Amino acid sequence: MKQLSLSKSKKFLFAVGLIALALLANIIPAKIALALEIPVYLDCIGTIVAAMLGGTLPAVIVGFCSNTIDSFSNWETLYYGIISILIGVAAALFQQYGFFKKISKICIAIITFAILGGVLGSILTYFLYGYDFGEGISAPFSIAIYNKFGFSKFFSQLSADFVLDMIDKTIVLAAAIVIYRKIPVHLKSLISHIFLFDPHLGERSKTANNHLIKRSLLRKVVVMVIVAEILLGALASTTGFLLYRQVTIARNKTIAQGVGASAAAIIDGDRIEEWETKGHAAQGYDDIEKDLYRIRDGFPQVFYLYVYRITNDSSVVVFDLEARDTSGVLPDKPGDRVAFNQGFAPVRENLLRGEHVEPIVTIDEYGWLLTAYEPLKNSAGNTVAYVGVDISMGDLIYEEAKFFIKLLTMFFGLSIIIMSIVLELVNRGIVHPVNRMAAASIHFAYSLEQGRVDSLIELESLKIRTFDEIEYLYKALTKTCKDSLDFIRRLEAAADRITRMQDEIIINFAEMVEARDTSTGDHIKKTAFYVEAIADELQKEGKFSDILTDSYKDKLKRSAPLHDIGKIAVSDLILNKPGKLTDEEFAIMKSHTTQGMKILSKIEANANNTMDDNYLKESIEMAHYHHEKWDGTGYPTGIKGEEIPLSARIMAVADVFDALVAERVYKKPFTYEKAMAIITEGSGKHFDPVVVEAFCHISEKLYNERTVLNKLNKPAEPEQPKQA
Incomplete structure (x- = not known):
């Protein structure tokens, strides 16, 4: 067919044009629905059509690029690219196994898409932002479910997202199927040959010699790539997580030390004893406390800020600000004694000597805290007290979880794109040429005379040009098949001659025996x-x-x-x-x-x-x-x-x-x-x-x-x- 004989450059431009049209099919309906405030998304029509026409590669590219374009106005949209990619992969598999031809299987596809878009998207939102109803499309419906049935906020939001996604994916899939069926057959054939080479090659190979092909070479490559991606993802995510924790802790230490230094700078060390004994009655005490509040409030990470004088058996309160959170922990009064925190036991002697100590992480009745003690000196240069700054590490866990989820979604979103491209290159450079040679060779091995001739012609017509070992293998295989055909012909001719000679000898021998009987x-x-x-x-x-x-x-x-x-x-x-x-x-x-x-x-x-x-x-x-x-x-x-x-x-x-x-x-x-x-x-x-x-x-x-x-x-x- 003429349309199947495009040059490589034209095929590339055609593929780019297909992806561009699919992107428009994703973006334009989504923008229209948003502008008209219709409670549906309509953002993956192009992804599904691309999957139906060209398989996994164009589908994942279209899906991810759609989210990338949306991220220009809201960069957090990029995290949801993994969902669009998974929908593209699922659509390609459904097309491969004929799910879009029967109503029952179309329903299965809709439910799958709704689970990916609604349920998985809802769970991802929960991990990224915590849970409140927000202002999204499903927010009013979520609130209605929450008020009507008394579900938790999370389950209310998840239910609303799933129901709306069922409606959305029904409309989207119906539109995609209509578009696909309206595309001319020759155009579908051209697209499939650009992205899928020969869609029926595997079927021919399987039919030719089903008992030999136990596992597809491409399937083995896919498994190896997936395993490699999972291991790499686990390694990269773990490494990123640990680095994030180290950086966050180091940043919190710097903040705590900085806050402590700022607080120490406004406190007169010569008046520590006066403020300790008189408290709010001392002149200037309340002014200093207000300044300390301003310093603390300038850093949202800081939960507790206080000034202690360290003694042998306890700490004496000089200043103690109210906790930032609503935990109900009341501040201690000036002059109160606080039991020495056992988490500081290793540096107790250093504190008694008035030395500088590095921030310490402790877990006690006040929670998981990172504490920095900054020395407060008098005019003589002696340490008379310490400014204590506590930063809650509980927030670090939440931030780490958010970071980890973001890292995973970004990594696996990009990984699927990279994996699809790698598999496409492997398919084009290795698997497809080998499969073509295998199919022709199997036909040659299991055919009779004319079938072997046709198989040799088919093998020679492949004209594999990979400029590597695959091409050398192809040339060697072609020559081997040609030589084998010549040898088989000579062998069959010799066998025919032997058979004829044998039959002739038998006939003559029988005639000799029969000739003795003249009757x-x-x-x-x-x-x-x-x-x-x-x-x-x-x-x-x-x-x-x-x-x-x-x-x-x-x-x-x-x-x-x-x-x-x-x-x-x-x-x-x-x-x-x-x-x-x-x-x-x-x-x-x-x-x-x-x-x-x-x-x-x-x-x-x-x-x-x-x-x-x-x-x-x-x-x-x-x-x-x-x-x-x-x-x-x-x-x-x-x-x-x-x-x-x-x-x-x-x-x-x-x-x-x-x-x-x-x-x-x-x-x-x-x-x-x-x-x-x-x-x-x-x-x-x-x-x-x-x-x-x-x-x-x-x-x-x-x-x-x-x-x-x-x-x-x-x-x-x-x-x-x-x-x-």
């Missing part, structure tokens, strides 16, 4: 002709279908000339005696059946019976049993009915018919009518009735076939035949 003429050729014709007719009529295959018929044809090979052990005097045989002579004549069986069995044993097309088994059966009779009165074993092998039952009819219509030294040929009367009379007695019935349908034609019967004399009334 039988070209008996072996005619009986072989009759046997083949009877087998064809039986197969045509559907008789003995479990046995009469084409291969079995071929074996019958090749075995027929050997049915009288045992006559080589019978004396010429008996074979050519013109009169009736004596009982002793007839017994010797009958022995040709067992002698033939012994000769052929010995040949079979020496040949090891290893060839699939070995016909010696049928030859042995014909030689041994072709004089057996349906009613059990034949020789040499007296078996009857279907105990007699089918090959021998067919030969029995052919052998007797030829004996009747042929001229012998001791008789004239029977007429066709007389011969057929004897054959039909013997049905169910001498012969298998089914075989006789089939023979009757073709006997006249066989009788008149001059190519086989051209040596026959004109029919005449025969004399009574002797025993034979």
Whole structure:
């Protein structure tokens, strides 16, 4: 098709144009819904259409880029890119497995999209911002659920988001399906070949050799890439988390030390004893306390700010501000003694000596705190008290959780994009060329002659140009297949020559044996002709279908000339005696059946019976049993009915018919009518009735076939035949 023969540059521009249109299909309806204050999002129509047309890669690109564009006005939208990407991946999988063709499966797709957009989005919002109803599209509905049913704020918001997303995704998916079905078939084909190469390659490979392909190469690559991404994500997230914690703690230490230094700068160290004993009654005490409040309130991280004088057994309160939070912890009064915090036991001596100490993290009845003690000195330079600054580490856990969730969403959002691109490159550079070679090679290996020729043509038409080991492998494989085809042709030709030589030797050998009996003429050729014709007719009529295959018929044809090979052990005097045989002579004549069986069995044993097309088994059966009779009165074993092998039952009819219509030294040929009367009379007695019935349908034609019967004399009334 002309539209499928675009150059690489045109294909690239076409792909970029498709992604741009899909982005517009995401952005424009979303902006319209927002402007009209419609309680739906309509922000992933283009993502789903891209997935339906081109698979995972364009879908995840469109999904992430949509959120990236939205982040220009609200950068936090970027965190929700992972949801858009997951919707794109899910849509590509649904398209691959035909979910968009049946109503029941479309409902499953809608629910899946709603879970990704509503439930996962709601949970992500909770982790990022905590939970209040906010001002989003679902806020009024969430409040109504909260007031009506008494659910928690979280569950109310989650329920509202899911219900609204069900409505939104129903509209979105319906629009996407309509758009997809309106796109012309040739355009869909072009897009699929740009993004998916040959969408049916995997099916052809699987059909060609389903028992060999256990796991797809691409699937293995996908698993390895996913495992690598998860490990890398875990490592990167853990590393980022630990670095964030270290940086946050270091920043809080700096803040605490800075606040402590600022507070120490406004407090006169020479008046510590006065403020400790008089408190608010001391001149300037309240002014200093107000300044301390202003310093503390300038740093939202600070929860407690106080001034203590350190003694051997306790700390004496100089200033103690009210806690920032609403925990109910009341400030201590000036002059109160506070038990020494055991968390500071390792630096107690340093504090008593008035030395500077590094901030310490403690957990006690006041919570998990980072505390910095800043020395407060008098005019003589001696430490008379410490300014204590406490920063709550509980907020750090919350901030860490928010950071971790943001890190994960950003990482895995970008990772899926990168993974899709990497897989696309691996698919184009490795998996797809290997699959194409594998498909052509499998066809070659499991096809007959013309199929192998077609497979070689297909393999040569691939023209793989990767300029690496894949191309070298392709060239080597192509040459190997070409050489193999030539070798197979030579081998088959040689096998045909050997088979023809073998058949010719057998025929000549059988004729040499037959030539000793001057009365039988070209008996072996005619009986072989009759046997083949009877087998064809039986197969045509559907008789003995479990046995009469084409291969079995071929074996019958090749075995027929050997049915009288045992006559080589019978004396010429008996074979050519013109009169009736004596009982002793007839017994010797009958022995040709067992002698033939012994000769052929010995040949079979020496040949090891290893060839699939070995016909010696049928030859042995014909030689041994072709004089057996349906009613059990034949020789040499007296078996009857279907105990007699089918090959021998067919030969029995052919052998007797030829004996009747042929001229012998001791008789004239029977007429066709007389011969057929004897054959039909013997049905169910001498012969298998089914075989006789089939023979009757073709006997006249066989009788008149001059190519086989051209040596026959004109029919005449025969004399009574002797025993034979």
